[in-house]
Amino acid sequence: MGDSSPREMILIFRGTHQVMSAEKRLKGGGVPMRLIPVPRRLTSDCGLAIRINPEERERAREVLAAAKLLPVSAHLLRGEGVYEEVKF
Amino acid sequence: MRRAGNPGRSGHALSLRSARDIFAARERLAEVFGVPDSSRFVFAGNATVALNQAIKGILRPGDHVVTTSVEHNSVMRPLRRMEGAGVSISVVQAGRDGIVDAKAVSAAMRKETRLVALVHASNVSGSLQPVGEILRAARRRGVFTLVDAAQTAGSVPIDLSTLRVDLLAASGHKGLLGPQGTGFLYVRKGVPLVPLIEGGTGSRSENDRQPDFYPDALESGTQNSVGMAGLSVSLAWLLRMGVEKIRRKEMEIMGVLLDGMAKIPRVTLFGPRDPARSASVLSFLVEGMDPAETGLRLERRFGIMVRAGLHCSPNSHRTLGTFPEGTVRISPGPFTTMKQVALFLSALRKISSGA
Secondary structure, eight states: OOOSSOSOEEEEOSSHHHHHHHHHHHHHTTOOOEEEEOOTTTOSOOSEEEEEOGGGHHHHHHHHHHTTOOOSEEEEEEETTEEEEEOO | OTTOOOTTSOOSHHHHHHHHHHHHHHHHHHHHTTOSOGGGEEEESSHHHHHHHHHHHHOOTTOEEEEETTOOHHHHHHHHHHHTTTOEEEEEOOOTTSOOOHHHHHHTOOTTEEEEEEESBOTTTOBBOOHHHHHHHHHHTTOEEEEEOTTTTTTSOOOTTTSOOSEEEEESSSTTOOOTTOEEEEEOTTOOOOOSSOOOOSSSTTOSSOOOSTTGGGOOSOOOHHHHHHHHHHHHHHHHHOHHHHHHHHHHHHHHHHHHHHTSTTEEEESOSSGGGBOSOEEEEETTSOHHHHHHHHHHHHOOOOEEEOTTOHHHHHHHTOTTTOEEEEOOOTTOOHHHHHHHHHHHHHHHTTO
8 A cells, every 4th residue: 555645535336427516516515526426345326526635624514514415435546446445 | 318227226426317317306396385304205107096096005805085076087997906905985965066065075074084085177078176175174083194196296385394184196297398208295293104005115125025214115116217207397487487377377368268168159168267266277168069079169160179078087977077078188398378368268169160
């Protein structure tokens, strides 16, 4: 692993609508994010996920909690294709 | 088909574009109806599918339903089918103006009544029902409510933050000005609805059971994302224009039509004479003339297209006294001009006088 500060946090939501809603809220709240295909290692779902910089986690949490749109799980990229599930 | 990716099934650009189109349509729909959580708007192929989902999703054997004599077959036929499955139905008779008495609906509710299903405005007479009063009465009795807003969505303001309805269905191609093949069902949070259709949702793919969260719970299989792209654009227009403004314009047109048509000999009008008590739908007959013939003459001679006949609502016609011949129906919209109204009145004068 080596790198102690991961550059990516992946947020997984229940369905496409929830991902889209989360994107709208995060963008509205000025939190930099990107919509990405769900990494296959994280779920069997074939949809979308949100990628943020782990440094934005607090702001993202505030925005999403206010909208009752907390993700079902959050994952830190620890290395090439290696994710660690973390509390969001 | 640059917009026809399958949303929720992939992360590629076309899939994402479709997901965005559907999301935009849902968000705008929620805005039109004053609902903060757009996930409660479930898309369906049309209002009929939405009504079937509502009726068959909430009723169980032994339940009782109160409905009215001015319902469309998209409400009556699923109800009659449920009657065969142990549901009992009370049909409250509306007046000759097509308006049902809220107290009569209230009086028809029993201990085992689970649902009051009623049309917001009749598709034949345009009569607006006293939905507010009926919904309040049902709510007091703990009875679920279903409103068929096919004739009013996008044409008559409906604010679901004040109108406490449990289920509301409408089509996308009428007052909402979207493409055919689009419709929706609004489901208030906490209303227990069994899905009519189960299948792939793109979510919880590891699980072979239907998800319980909205909108996925009631949206299985590939959605009409192309239709939703169209609906989303028409909803954006509707939001810019404002349903209030459209309603004012359509009421003004209805007022001119009602006044003008009432003065034409041999023309009989059905439904309320007051535009405030009617949606933008008006039925009439020319004395001694088959409605189909009136429709044919309006089109052949004047290029005016109308619907003639029974309008998929036999009970409404029985209520108005126009069964089985039916009526001729006109329905001015936001793009109807006063010039067109004048042309129509002049055409009807000629047809009714035999000129």
